[in-house]
Amino acid sequence: MYNRFAQLGSPIRTTGLGNAAEWPANAAAAGYGVSSTPRAGTAIVFQRGVGGADPVYGHVGFVERVNADGSLFISEMNVQRCKCYFNTYNPSRRCSSSNIY
Numbered sequence: 429m430y431n432r433f434a435q436l437g438s439p440i441r442t443t444g445l446g447n448a449a450e451w452p453a454n455a456a457a458a459g460y461g462v463s464s465t466p467r468a469g470t471a472i473v474f475q476r477g478v479g480g481a482d483p484v485y486g487h488v489g490f491v492e493r494v495n496a497d498g499s500l501f502i503s504e505m506n507v508q509r510c511k512c513y514f515n516t517y518n519p520s521r522r523c524s525s526s527n528i529y
Contacts, residue, residue, distance in 0.1 A: 429471050429488050429489075429490050429505075432490045432503060433471075433490075436469065438469070441458070442458040445458075447484075447485040447486060448473055448474070448481065448482070448485055448486030448487050448488040449473070449475050449476045449481075449485060449486030450486075451471065451473045451486075451488060451526070451528060452473055452526040452528065455471075455528045460528050460529065461528070461529045462526055462527070462528055463526070463527050463529070464525070464526060464527070465527065466491050466494055466500050466519060466525070466527050467491065467494060467527065467529065468491050468492065468493045468494055469491065469529065470490075470491050470527040470528055470529040471488055471489070471490060471491075471527065471528040471529075472488070472489045472490070472491050472500065472502060472517075472525050472526070472527050473486060473487070473488050473525060473526040473527070473528065474486055474487040474488075474489070474525050475525075475526075478525075479517075479525070487504070488504075489502040489503065489504040489515075489517075490502060490503045490504070491527065492514070495516070497518075498518070498519070499516050499517060499518040499519075500516070500517045500518075500519065501514065501515075501516055501517075502514070502515055502516075502517055
């Protein structure tokens with residue numbers, strides 16, 4: 429996700445956010461906003477074991493866009509051993525998540 433933010437001209441200003449599950453707390457401590465409301469251009473964090481996320485580390489994706497029906501088009505790395513993966517995610521059907529902006 430660091431690279432995706434940088435590509436869009438908003439590099440993440442801090443290192444050491446930790447594993448995905450730790451991103452919301454560490455990002456808030458570093459001054460980033462954290463919300464349960466998804467919006468384009470934010471990181472989306474799935475907690476450990478939630479919505480198919482790793483049971484130890486959790487998972488981070490990037491919200492590319494919010495569709496008219498409320499589903500999210502997200503880009504992800506390290507999913508199913510792919511370098512980059514795009515997925516449409518419907519938050520109301522799978523699980524809650526945190527968004528970092």
